[in-house]
Amino acid sequence: MPASPIPVRPGASGVPGTSAAFPGDACPGALRLHAADDGYLARVRVPGGVLDVAQARALGDAAGRLGDGALHLTSRGNVQLRGLRDGCGGELAEMLGAAGLLPSAAHERVRNVVASPMSGLDGLGFVDVRGWLTGLDAAVLASSVTPALSGRFLFGLDDGRGDVAGLRPDVLLRGRADGSAVLAIGGAEFLLRYEDGARGAVVAAEVFVEAVRGVSGRRVWRVSELDASGAELSALIAERLSATGIEATSAGGAGGDEIATGADANATGLHPGPRSSIAGEAGIHGPSAAVIGSAGPAVRKLRGSAPDPAASGTTAGLVCIPPFGSITGAQWGALVDLAAGLPAREIRLTPWRRIVVPGATRGSAPAGLIADPDSPWSRLGACVGRPGCAKSHTDVRADAASSTPHPTLPTYWSGCERRCGHPVGPYVDVVARPDGTYAVTTVTTLTTERAEPRV
Numbered sequence: 001m002p003a004s005p006i007p008v009r010p011g012a013s014g015v016p017g018t019s020a021a022f023p024g025d026a027c028p029g030a031l032r033l034h035a036a037d038d039g040y041l042a043r044v045r046v047p048g049g050v051l052d053v054a055q056a057r058a059l060g061d062a063a064g065r066l067g068d069g070a071l072h073l074t075s076r077g078n079v080q081l082r083g084l085r086d087g088c089g090g091e092l093a094e095m096l097g098a099a100g101l102l103p104s105a106a107h108e109r110v111r112n113v114v115a116s117p118m119s120g121l122d123g124l125g126f127v128d129v130r131g132w133l134t135g136l137d138a139a140v141l142a143s144s145v146t147p148a149l150s151g152r153f154l155f156g157l158d159d160g161r162g163d164v165a166g167l168r169p170d171v172l173l174r175g176r177a178d179g180s181a182v183l184a185i186g187g188a189e190f191l192l193r194y195e196d197g198a199r200g201a202v203v204a205a206e207v208f209v210e211a212v213r214g215v216s217g218r219r220v221w222r223v224s225e226l227d228a229s230g231a232e233l234s235a236l237i238a239e240r241l242s243a244t245g246i247e248a249t250s251a252g253g254a255g256g257d258e259i260a261t262g263a264d265a266n267a268t269g270l271h272p273g274p275r276s277s278i279a280g281e282a283g284i285h286g287p288s289a290a291v292i293g294s295a296g297p298a299v300r301k302l303r304g305s306a307p308d309p310a311a312s313g314t315t316a317g318l319v320c321i322p323p324f325g326s327i328t329g330a331q332w333g334a335l336v337d338l339a340a341g342l343p344a345r346e347i348r349l350t351p352w353r354r355i356v357v358p359g360a361t362r363g364s365a366p367a368g369l370i371a372d373p374d375s376p377w378s379r380l381g382a383c384v385g386r387p388g389c390a391k392s393h394t395d396v397r398a399d400a401a402s403s404t405p406h407p408t409l410p411t412y413w414s415g416c417e418r419r420c421g422h423p424v425g426p427y428v429d430v431v432a433r434p435d436g437t438y439a440v441t442t443v444t445t446l447t448t449e450r451a452e453p454r455v
Contacts, residue, residue: 025221027151029109030096033089038068038388040084042092044101045108048115048133048157049077049349056336056347058099064329066092071332072384073325073353075421076154077114082388104141110149111140114164115157117350121358122316125159127175127194132157135198136173145206150221153208155201167351167424170223171204173197182251186223187230188237189251196246203244207237317348318360321370321377324397325353334366353381379405382413383420385432391416393432400430409442 027043028034034041044059051059059079063071068083084092096102113136120128136155140146156169165174172184181197183190185204192200211228212220220226226233234250241248318338322331335357339347344358355369365371370378380403383389385396392415405411410427414420417431425443432438 025150025152025219027109029151030102031089031093031105031108033084036082036384036388037386037390038083040086040088042067042081042084043074043109044079044081044096045111046078046101046349047111047113047137048129049117049351050115050130050133051347051349053336053340053345053347055099055101056332056339058095058101060329060332060336062092062095063332065095069329071327071329073322073327073349073355075351075353075423076112077117077349077351078112079349082384106147107141109151110146110153111137112151112153113137113155113157114167114169114351116159116161116164117348117354117356118316119157119159121356125161125175126177127159127179127181129157129159129173129175131194132173132181132198132201136201139199139202140205143202143206145209146202148209148212149205152221153205154222155205164351168224170208171201173201183248184251185237186226186228186233188234190234190237190241190248191251192241192246192248196248199244200241200246200248203240203246204237207233207240211236317356317358318362318364318371319350319354319356320365321354321375323368323370323377323401324380324382327355327369331366331368335369338364338366376405379408379410381410381421381423383415385413385415389415391418393434394436396430396432399438413438 026034028041030042030044034043059071059081063069063081066084066088067081070082072080072082074080081092093102102108113133115129115133116125119125120130136157140155154167154169154171156164156167156172158164158172158174160175160177165172170185172182174182174184175194176182176191179194181192181194181200183192183197183200183204185208188204190200208223208226211226211233215226238248238250320335327335335347335355338360339345339357342357342359346358348356348358350356357364362371380400382397382400383392385392385398386394394415396413396415400411400413403411403413406428410423411430412419412422412427413430413432414422415432419429419431422429427443429441429443430438431440
């Protein structure tokens with residue numbers, strides 16, 4: 001295990017891959033803490049949301065010893081620790097480093113990877129993304145270029161069911177029925193062998209970094225912000241893949257018809273594009289069906305996928321929802337103890353602020369965590385609001401908790417117009433005004449999710 005990194009003090013600007021003339025994005029990390037009204041905040045990257053028991057215990061210990069005792073899940077399957085005391089950065093870095101949660105000071109904010117959380121558990125999907133996950137994280141850490149990515153840049157690993165593809169990551173690997181991969185970035189798509197997927201994804205990210213270096217006068221954090229045509233990006237990536245020894249062919253849309261979901265593809269974000277109306281359109285289903293029974297958007301069984309474990313009497317895992325994505329130290333400890341007694345000895349955090357315990361049953365959910373697939377909590381979310389955020393106009397979570405969410409669409413409450421952490425559309429957008437009242441609209445286009453908090 002590498003030595004624990006030297007922590008960056010809260011508010012410091014010395015971030016790898018940035019300069020004083022062109023500072024990096026303001027996303028917090030485990031080394032660069034953000035000063036909030038309730039204390040300092042650390043965001044710990046958890047690639048793919050996968051934590052072994054020892055790492056999960058270390059996070060719980062850090063929250064209890066240094067912070068407010070709770071763990072706050074993000075829309076990228078990461079963990080935020082809030083209420084951290086001033087001057088605790090060194091101790092936090094030591095605790096995370098000892099657990100293997102901080103393998104590189106230079107790369108810690110760019111290890112943003114979302115992955116199909118039920119991959120390999122429920123019989124859906126074409127591939128198991130675990131091989132990609134370990135390979136991708138290793139390749140990101142080995143690269144001297146990836147530290148220049150912003151903390152907002154996102155890798156996505158989709159086993160073929162379409163859940164992660166709907167989150168519109170910057171670089172996407174999607175499994176196909178023949179076991180190969182589609183690598184997608186911007187408008188470029190390539191077919192790769194499964195074993196080349198992770199390395200190819202990092203090559204694509206490195207090409208993006210080089211393209212950004214040619215942009216002057218503005219900041220480019222995400223691929224969608226890069227003024228380059230799909231053809232231009234495709235040519236650059238194809239050249240680099242070939243030079244790296246990776247065999248790749250243009251996908252030309254191949255594999256798109258292999259994604260089967262329980263909702264209209266456009267509505268789930270599989271094929272981004274505007275929608276003029278949601279109400280009354282056939283085939284559109286919101287997260288009431290999408291999120292609870294599984295760990296994310298609803299899926300039908302994919303052609304060529306393995307048998308459904310439930311059909312043979314086995315258990316894929318417990319999926320539970322912490323209200324507003326916040327889980328107490330006691331609840332977290334109970335989940336970790338539960339996972340410790342099961343063969344996988346891990347928990348998985350999802351991009352929908354849910355927790356999966358592989359092999360556990362619904363009845364084993366700790367008190368206060370929601371395992372009911374019909375619960376309104378599956379469709380209700382909110383930013384941290386008051387008193388944790390000074391920019392929030394009110395205590396949005398208290399107001400949201402006493403509300404009734406939309407019967408099908410996600411309902412998201414924001415304390416100000418920044419809308420930190422809002423879901424990818426469509427959703428019901430509830431935004432606090434300075435006078436404490438709320439503006440309510442239905443977002444009918446596919447929006448880009450912001451990492452919480454945006455500072």
